Amino acid sequence: MMLVNVAGLIVIALIVWWFWLYKPKAASDIGGDTVILVANGTYDPARLSIPPGKPATLKFLREDESPCSAVVVFADLDISKDLPVGKVSEVTLPALPSGEYPFTCQMQMYRGDLIVEENEK
C-alpha cells in the first residue's frame, strides 16, 4: 500500500512539474513563411518570437474543425481574428514593446505565447 501511495504522490509531483514548473524551450523565430498550425487542440509552434518595435504578421492555418479553434485572441492587444478551416489567415500586429503576449482561443484551451524580444543571434 505504501508503494501505491508513493507512486500516487510521484504522479502528482510530475503533473505539477510538467504543466507548471517546466520552463519551455526557446521560442520559434517567426519568419515570414512560418505558418502556425491550429490542429489537435494546440498551436504549433506555440511559442513564437518576434523582434520588438516592428509590426509583424502572423499566419495561422486552422485544421481543427471544432468551433473551439475558430478564433485566435490576443487579449492584451485587443486583437482577434476568425480562422476559417483550411485557409491561411493573417493576423497583423502593431510594433510591440518587449514582453510576453499570450494568445488563445476564446476559451483559453488552445494556448500560445508571443515573445517579443531582441534576437540574440
Added chain:
Amino acid sequence: MNKPVEQKDTRQSDGGGSHPIYLNVIDASCASCVDKIERALKAVPGVKDAAMNLAQRSVAVTGHVEGSSLIKAIESAGYTAKMAGDPSDRDSIDEQEKSDEVYYRRLLRETWAALSLGVPLMVYGLFIGEMSVNSPGQRLAWLSVGVATLVVMYWAGKHFYVGAWKSFLNHSANMDTLIALGTGTAWIYSMFVVLFPDIVPEMARHVYFEATAMIIGLINLGLALEIRARGKTSLAIKRLIGLQPKLARVIREGQELDVAIESVALGEHLRVRPGEKLPVDGVVLEGHTTIDESMLTGEPMPIEKGPGDTVVAGTINRSGTVIFEATKVGKDTALAQIIQMVKRAQNSKPPIGRLADVISAYFVPVVMIIAVLSALVWLNFGPEPRLAFAIVCATTVLIIACPCALGLATPMSVMVGVGKAAEAGVLIRNGEALQTASKLSAMVLDKTGTITLGQPRVTEIELVAGGLEEHVLSLAASLESGSEHPLAQSIVASAKERGISIEKVESFKAIAGHGVSGKVGAHELLFGNERLMNKHGIELGDSVAKGQAMAARAQTPMYFSVDGRLDAIIAVEDPIKEDSISAINRLKEDGVRIIMLTGDNRDTAKAVAQRVGIEEFYAEVLPGQKSEKISELQARGEIVGMSGDGINDAPALALANVGFAIGTGTDVAIESADITLMRGSLHGLADAIEVSKATMANIKQNLVGAFIYNVAGVPVAAGVLYPFIGILLNPVIAGAAMAFSSLTVVTNANRLRLFKASAA
C-alpha cells in the same frame, strides 16, 4: 463621364520575399490546376515565386507585386481568386457554415456509433447481468466487448486522444486531456481485469467498457449540439454581412452592367432602382429617393436623399432611382467597418471574464491532481472493493470537470450581446466598454446636437437702436461668416434665406465662450453673450431683461453691438429632438443620474432642461470645463458616461468612463468613442445601457452556474458524499452532465437574443 479610377489592393509583398501574399483559389481542384495557376502567377512582372497548396486551395506568392494584379492573372487563367483571410467575405462565411455542417454530421455519426455500443451494454449491466469477470466464458465475452470498445474509441473518440497527446507534449492540458484520461483509465482497468483477473481482488473484477463508450458518445453529442447553438450566437454578424449585395449595376461607357461588387472601382457611377440594396458607399449625382437605413442605424424612418447626399452600402433604396458615384468600396465602406468593429468587440473580453481565464489556466492539472488524490484516499480508507471504488471515482472526477463551461461563459454572452446591440445601431467598442456601460451611474449630456437637433435657426430679432432688420442681419451675417460655430452658421443661413448679401469681414476674432469680434466695412462689430458685452463695457440697460425673457422661452439671445453701441438682440433657437423627452425618461428609469452641460446661457439652459425633464444642469460651461465637470463627478464616486458629437467633445469623451459618440445617420467616426450610436436619438443611450446590463447579467449567470457546477460536481464525483449518504456518481452520469453543462452555457447566452429594450 469620369474615368473610373483603378482600385488597387495595396497589400504588397516586399522585395525580399520574406512576406508572401496568400491568395485563395476556391475552384482549383486538380493537380494540373496547380501548374496552370503557378505559371500564370510567375508570368506577372515582379513575382519571384508562386507556390500553390492544393489541399488548402491557397497559393503563396513572393516578390514585389500588388495583390490585385495577382488576382487578375489567376482570373485570366480561368480561376477565381481572393486575398486570403478576408473576414467580412460572404463566401468565407458560407464555406465556414458548410464545414461546420460537415463536422456536425461527423460528430453525430460518431455519437450513434459510440451509443449503439454503450447503451446495450449499460442496459445489460443495469437489468440483465453482472459486468464482472468470474468465469473463462465471461472472460472471452468481455474480451470481445473490450476490443469492440477499442474500435469505438478509435473511430469515434480519436480526436480526444490525439488532442490530449499533442497538448501534453506542449505542456498544456485541456478538455481532451480529461476525457482521454477518464475514458482511457476506465478501459485500461477493465482490460486489465479481463486479462489478469487473478491479480484483482474478486469483488473488484468489474468492467467499465459501457462507461467508456457512453462517455465518448455523450460528449460527441454535446459537441454537436453546441455547434448548432454556437451558430446562432453569430447570427447578428451574419445578418450584417448578408446586407451587402453580391452584384452592383455600374455605368461603364454609357452602358449599364451588372458586375460583382468586388470589381466596383472608386469614382465609378452606379444606378440603384427601388427595392435594391446599395452595393457601395457613395454620393448621389442624379435623382431623388428615400433610403431605409434602419438595418445599420436602427432609425425606423426612411431618409430622403437627393444630389449631394451620401448613401451607404447595405441600406435599401425605397422609392426612386438614383445614380451615385462610388466614394468608398471594399473594406472602406461604413458597413465593412461596422462589421470589423462588431467582430473585434465580439471577441474581446470584459474584465469580469479575466478571473475565469486565470482559473481555466490551472483548471485541468488541478482536476488531474484531485483525481489522483481521491483514488489514493479510496485505496487507503475506502470500503472493499477499494480498487474498483478508486478507479470509478478517479474516472468520474476526470469526466465531470468541465473547463469548457467556464471558458465559454463570457465569450458566448459577449458575442450575442454585442451583436444584439449592433442590431439596434449601438456599436460597442470592446468588452470593457460593455461592462462599464452596465454600471453607469451618471450620464452627462451635451445640450447642442445631443438633446437638441444641433440645427439652430434665427427666431427673433429685437432692434434696440431702430433701423432695419435686413441691415442688422447683413452686418451680423458678414461678421459670422468667418466662424464655424453652429450658432454663427444659423445667422449666415438666415441671411442667405432672405437673400441678404454678405460682405467681407476683417480682423475677425473668435473668443471662446464669449462670441466674436471683427470689422465689416467701417463698422467695429461685436456679437456674443452678455459676458462679451460686459468685457467691452457696452451698456445693455433694459435689454438684459429682454434677453432673459427670450432665454426663458428656450431661445439663445445674442447681443450685437455696432461701433461700441448695442444695436440688436438676435434670438436663436435649437429645436429639441422629438424623442429626447421619452429617451431621458427611459434613462431615469434605468437608474441613471442625468446632467446636462452647455456653453449656452443659464436661462436658456434652464428652459431646455425643464422641457425635457432634466433637474441637474450646468450652463455657460467653456469647452475646456466639460472635462473638469466629469472629473468632479468621478471624484464623487460616480461612474460617468458622456455623450457628444465626438468632434468637439473628444477630451471629455476620452475622460468619461464610457464615451458615447452620437452619430447622425451613418456618417460617423466609428473609431472615436467607447460606444458609437449610429442613430442620432438619445434612445441609443438607453438601448446601450440596457443591452449592457442584460449581457453582464447573462455573463454572471453563466459564470456562477459553471463555477458552482464544477465546485459541487468534482467533490461529489470524488465521493465525498459516500460516507454520509452513500451516494456515488456513475461515470456515465458524469459524462452526460459534462456534455450538457457547456451546452447550457451556450443556450443561456442565446437567450440574450430575445432581449428587448424597454419601450423605445
